[in-house]
Amino acid sequence: RGKTPLGRPGLLLGIGDDAAAFEPWQRPVVVTTDAVVEGVHWRHDLIGADGVGHRLLAANLSDLAAMGAQPLYGFLNLGLRPETEVAWVDDFLDGLLGLAGCFGLTLAGGDVVRSAANFASLTAVGRAGPRLLRRSDAKAGQVVVVSGPLGDAGAYVLMSERGLAIDSEWGVTFRRAFHRPWPAIDLGRALADLESPAAMGAVMDLSDGLAIDLPRLCLASGLRAIVEADKLPVSTALWNLAEALDLPVWELAVRGGEDFGLLFTCPEETAAGLMRSTAAEIAGGLTVIGRVTEDQRVLIRAEGESLALPRPQFVHFGAADPR
Amino acid sequence: RGKTPLGRPGLLLGIGDDAAAFEPWQRPVVVTTDAVVEGVHWRHDLIGADGVGHRLLAANLSDLAAMGAQPLYGFLNLGLRPETEVAWVDDFLDGLLGLAGCFGLTLAGGDVVRSAANFASLTAVGRAGPRLLRRSDAKAGQVVVVSGPLGDAGAYVLMSERGLAIDSEWGVTFRRAFHRPWPAIDLGRALADLESPAAMGAVMDLSDGLAIDLPRLCLASGLRAIVEADKLPVSTALWNLAEALDLPVWELAVRGGEDFGLLFTCPEETAAGLMRSTAAEIAGGLTVIGRVTEDQRVLIRAEGESLALPRPQFVHFGAADPR
Numbered sequence: 026r027g028k029t030p031l032g033r034p035g036l037l038l039g040i041g042d043d044a045a046a047f048e049p050w051q052r053p054v055v056v057t058t059d060a061v062v063e064g065v066h067w068r069h070d071l072i073g074a075d076g077v078g079h080r081l082l083a084a085n086l087s088d089l090a091a092m093g094a095q096p097l098y099g100f101l102n103l104g105l106r107p108e109t110e111v112a113w114v115d116d117f118l119d120g121l122l123g124l125a126g127c128f129g130l131t132l133a134g135g136d137v138v139r140s141a142a143n144f145a146s147l148t149a150v151g152r153a154g155p156r157l158l159r160r161s162d163a164k165a166g167q168v169v170v171v172s173g174p175l176g177d178a179g180a181y182v183l184m185s186e187r188g189l190a191i192d193s194e195w196g197v198t199f200r201r202a203f204h205r206p207w208p209a210i211d212l213g214r215a216l217a218d219l220e221s222p223a224a225m226g227a228v229m230d231l232s233d234g235l236a237i238d239l240p241r242l243c244l245a246s247g248l249r250a251i252v253e254a255d256k257l258p259v260s261t262a263l264w265n266l267a268e269a270l271d272l273p274v275w276e277l278a279v280r281g282g283e284d285f286g287l288l289f290t291c292p293e294e295t296a297a298g299l300m301r302s303t304a305a306e307i308a309g310g311l312t313v314i315g316r317v318t319e320d321q322r323v324l325i326r327a328e329g330e331s332l333a334l335p336r337p338q339f340v341h342f343g344a345a346d347p348r
Numbered sequence: 349r350g351k352t353p354l355g356r357p358g359l360l361l362g363i364g365d366d367a368a369a370f371e372p373w374q375r376p377v378v379v380t381t382d383a384v385v386e387g388v389h390w391r392h393d394l395i396g397a398d399g400v401g402h403r404l405l406a407a408n409l410s411d412l413a414a415m416g417a418q419p420l421y422g423f424l425n426l427g428l429r430p431e432t433e434v435a436w437v438d439d440f441l442d443g444l445l446g447l448a449g450c451f452g453l454t455l456a457g458g459d460v461v462r463s464a465a466n467f468a469s470l471t472a473v474g475r476a477g478p479r480l481l482r483r484s485d486a487k488a489g490q491v492v493v494v495s496g497p498l499g500d501a502g503a504y505v506l507m508s509e510r511g512l513a514i515d516s517e518w519g520v521t522f523r524r525a526f527h528r529p530w531p532a533i534d535l536g537r538a539l540a541d542l543e544s545p546a547a548m549g550a551v552m553d554l555s556d557g558l559a560i561d562l563p564r565l566c567l568a569s570g571l572r573a574i575v576e577a578d579k580l581p582v583s584t585a586l587w588n589l590a591e592a593l594d595l596p597v598w599e600l601a602v603r604g605g606e607d608f609g610l611l612f613t614c615p616e617e618t619a620a621g622l623m624r625s626t627a628a629e630i631a632g633g634l635t636v637i638g639r640v641t642e643d644q645r646v647l648i649r650a651e652g653e654s655l656a657l658p659r660p661q662f663v664h665f666g667a668a669d670p671r
Binding site for chain 1: 360361364365366367368369370371372373374375376377378379380381382383384385386387388389410411412414415417421423424425427456457458459461462463464465467469471473474476480482483484552553568
C-alpha cells in the first residue's frame with residue numbers, strides 16, 4: 026500500500042474523525058478549490074441541483090486536468106438556508122458524486138452549515154503526473170491548441186438571458202454542454218505523460234472563455250499569440266445560433282465561458298501526435314487554432330483583419346468573479 | 349527537496365496557476381475543512397473580522413492537532429456581500445494569516461465569490477506524525493485527559509447572550525479564550541511522537557464542549573467513561589461566573605464549546621510523563637479528569653452522585669451545526 030507510485034493511495038480515515046487522512050504518494054500534491062453561490066453562480070430556473078453539483082466538481086476537476094493531475098479526494102462544505110429541501114441536497118450530491126465516480130474521486134470530508142444563502146465550497150486533491158503542467162511554459166513558435174468545441178455552454182446562458190427557446194434542436198447541444206461539462210482529465214494526464222519536457226508548452230483550462238483565458242496564458246508566459254477565427258472548433262448548433270443572432274460565430278466561440286476544455290501550446294509535431302490519441306477523442310477532439318508569438322498583442326485574424334481578442338459583452342455565470 | 353521526511357515540503361506552484369502544487373512527503377496526508385457564516389457562526393457585535401479569521405483557522409488547526417499532524421497549506425474560499433468593506437476583508441486576513449504564521453501554514457489557493465451572506469470556507473492540509481491519532485483507540489482502564497481550562501470560550505458567549513458586562517476582570521479571560529483560541533498543535537504532535545502505540549489511546553479536539561465531545565469519543569471507541577466534576581480544570585474567572593449565576597462551575601465547564609483543547613485517553617503513566625512536557629505547558633496544562641470504562645453510560649461524578657453528562661442548554665455559535 027502506498028509503495029507503487031501508480032497505485033491509487035488508500036483512505037486511512039474518512040468522514041467521522043477530526044480530519045481525513047490518506048496514504049502519501051511520491052509525486053507532487055495538487056490542490057484546487059472553488060465556491061458557488063445560489064443566485065450568483067446558479068439560478069433555479071436555469072439549472073437543477075444535480076447540475077449544480079456536477080458543474081462544481083467539473084470546475085474543480087478541470088483545474089486538476091490543467092495540471093495533469095489524477096483526481097483522488099474531495100472535501101465539501103455546504104451552506105444551506107433552513108428551508109432548503111432535503112431533495113435538493115440529495116440531487117446536488119447525486120450530480121456531484123455521479124461525476125466523482127467517473128474519475129474515482131472519493132468525498133472524504135466536509136461540513137454542513139446554516140446560511141442565509143445556499144453555497145457550496147469544494148476542495149479537490151490530486152496527484153501530479155510525471156510533470157506538472159503550468160500556464161507559464163509557452164514558447165514562441167509553438168501552436169495554440171484547444172480541446173472540444175468552444176462556446177456551447179455560454180450559448181445556453183445567452184439564449185436563456187435573451188429569452189430564446191432552448192427546446193430547439195441546437196438548444197439540446199447547449200443544454201448538455203452547460204449542464205454536464207466533461208472535464209478533460211484524460212487529456213491532461215496524457216499531456217503530463219509526454220516523455221520529453223520539450224514536447225509541451227503551457228496548459229490551462231478554459232473556464233472563462235478563450236477571450237479571457239488566452240491572454241491569461243500569454244501573460245503568464247510573457248508572450249503573445251495570434252489565433253485564426255475560421256479555425257475555432259464550433260458545433261453546428263453554434264453556427265445556427267450565430268446565424269439567428271446575426272453575429273459572427275467566432276465571437277460566440279471566444280466569448281462563451283465554462284466549456285472546461287483545455288487550452289495549451291506545444292510544438293506542431295506534438296499536436297499532430299496528440300490528435301490521434303484516445304484522450305483527445307474523449308476530450309471532444311483537438312484543434313490547432315493559432316500560434317504563440319513575440320508580438321505586442323494577443324490577436325485574432327477574422328474577416329481579413331487582425332483584431333484584439335474582444336472581451337465578453339454578455340456576462341455568464343461566474344464571470345462576475347473572474348479567477 | 350522533499351527527500352528528508354522531516355523537512356518542510358516546498359510549494360511548487362501557488363496562487364496564479366489553475367491549482368496549487370507542493371512536494372509530496374512520506375507520511376499520511378491529513379485534510380480538514382470548516383465553513384463559517386455571518387449571523388450563524390459570528391455576530392458583528394461579539395467579534396471583529398480579525399477574530400473571525402483567527403477562529404476559523406484555529407478550528408481547522410485544532411482538527412489537525414487532534415490527528416497529530418503538522419499544518420502545511422491552507423485553501424480559502426470567501427463569499428462576500430457586495431457592500432462588504434475592504435477593511436473587513438483585510439482584518440479577516442490579518443487574523444487568519446497571523447495565526448497561520450505562528451504554525452508555518454502557507455495560504456496556497458482560494459477564491460473570492462459574491463454572496464448574499466458573508467461566509468468563509470477553509471481547507472487545511474497537514475502531514476501526519478509517526479502515528480495517526482484516532483477517536484476510536486480508547487481502551488478500558490485508560491485515564492481521560494484534557495488540555496487547558498474548560499468553558500472559558502463558552503462563558504464569553506453566555507455572558508454576551510445574557511447581557512452581562514464582559515468588561516469585568518474575568519470577562520477579559522473569557523474574551524481572550526473566545527477571540528484568540530490557541531490550537532494544541534504542539535501537544536498533538538507530541539502525542540503522535542510517543543514511541544509505543546500502547547502508550548496512547550483515543551484523541552479528538554474539544555470543539556463542542558466535553559458534554560458532547562466525550563460521548564462522541566466513547567462512541568467511536570465502543571466504550572464509556574466516568575469523569576470527576578471536581579477534577580475539571582477551570583479558570584478563576586469561571587468560578588466567579590458560576591457563583592454570580594448560582595450554577596455549579598462544572599456545568600459551565602462541560603457545556604462550553606470551542607475551547608479547542610485536546611481530549612484524549614492514555615495509560616496513567618503516559619499522562620504523568622506528558623504533564624511535564626513543554627507541549628503540555630503550551631497547551632495550557634494537562635489534567636486527568638476521569639477514566640475509560642466498560643460501563644453502560646458516560647457519567648460525571650458530581651456532588652456525591654453519578655449523573656449522565658448533561659447536554660448543553662445554551663447554544664453557543666457553531667452548536668447549531670454539530671459536526
